[in-house]
Amino acid sequence: MNAQVWIAILVGLAATIDDLKRRQIANWIPMVALIGGFAWQISHAGWLWGAVNALAGGAAGFGVFLVFYLLGGMGGGDVKLMAGFGALLGARRLLEASLWTAGVGGVIAILVLAGRPLCRWVMARWAAMRGMPARAEVVGASNSIPYAPAITLGVWLSLVPKG
Numbered sequence: 004m005n006a007q008v009w010i011a012i013l014v015g016l017a018a019t020i021d022d023l024k025r026r027q028i029a030n031w032i033p034m035v036a037l038i039g040g041f042a043w044q045i046s047h048a049g050w051l052w053g054a055v056n057a058l059a060g061g062a063a064g065f066g067v068f069l070v071f072y073l074l075g076g077m078g079g080g081d082v083k084l085m086a087g088f089g090a091l092l093g094a095r096r097l098l099e100a101s102l103w104t105a106g107v108g109g110v111i112a113i114l115v116l117a118g119r120p121l122c123r124w125v126m127a128r129w130a131a132m133r134g135m136p137a138r139a140e141v142v143g144a145s146n147s148i149p150y151a152p153a154i155t156l157g158v159w160l161s162l163v164p165k166g
Contacts, residue, residue, distance in 0.1 A: 006046075008162055010039040010091055015155030018084050022151035028080030036087025037061060043091060057090040060097050064089025067101050081150045088158050096161055104157025108150060115148050 014036040018028050040060065045053030065086035071077040085104075089097040 006039075007043045007091060010036065010043065011088070011158050011162055014039070014084075014087065014091075015151075015158060018080075018151040019149075019155045022080070022149040026147075026149060027078065028084055028151055030080075030083070033080070033083035033087035036084065037090045040087060040090025040092070044093065056093045059094040060089035060092055061086045062089070063094040063097050064092075064101075067097070077150060081154060084151060084154055088154065092158065092161065100158045100161035102157075103160040104154050107156045107160070108148075108153035111153055112148055 014032060017035075018032045021028050021032060037057075041054065041057040044057040044060075047053060048056055065082060067089075068077055068082040068085045072079060072082045085097075085101075088100065092100055
């Protein structure tokens, strides 16, 4: 595994853990991806083209998710994370990562939505067994889904060698 893959693994794990735990992504995480992306791109393509590749990838990552942020469907940390990963991947590979991210995000959303009725049923049965009144809501449930896991898996899948 090369440095690009290690950066993607470490940044992705940090972002996923932070998003699942706190429901936000600390600013240092996308910044590490951005700095690592510029370093990676410059080390492989030289100062000029490396900086151009990183800048184009970062701008593409920012632009792809900015629309969803403006529509209220995504947090600002997700946008910054994708911009950082864009610098690491470059614009071409970022487009592939975005498609993977959308697919993984859709699967996660379906699993979460399908799992909520099961969680409600389990909580009601648990309360009944303990002689407590059943609560209607699922503990920890909200209308939003942390998206860093989908972004991370999408980026990782884009880095898997094909062919």
